[in-house]
Amino acid sequence: MGQGTELQGRRILVVEDDFLVAQALCHLIEEAGAKVVGPIGWADQALAYIGSHEEDFDGAVLDVDLHGEKSYPIADWLAEHSVHFVFTTGxxxxxxxxxxxxxxxxxxxFDPR
Known part of the structure; x- marks a missing residue:
């Protein structure tokens, strides 16, 4: 992520339930020139947030598993609203x-590239 300018000026929502992973991911996103929105660690909180703050972000990074719940409903909402996202998984x-x-x-x- 750090090499290109694809994220420069973007607002990226981070949905990740592991604090240390979220911290590292946020750092990578900021190094790439984007603004981090979040992180949010729970599926229900993320769904509530995106439904009422859709103008606050223009891309997202979604952990597939959030405290035992899948992030698929969040992905569905993002896809329906034409918001680009990437899944992360171990x-x-x-x-x-x-x-x-x-x-x-x-x-x-994560590999920073």
């Missing part, structure tokens, strides 16, 4: 529900 592609494998995915631990 597991391989086979951990995603088949309906969501068409979306970009980044495996943890």
């Amino acid at each position: 597991y391989g592609a086979d951990a995603l529900d088949p309906a969501y494998t068409r979306y970009p995915r980044c495996e943890k631990p």
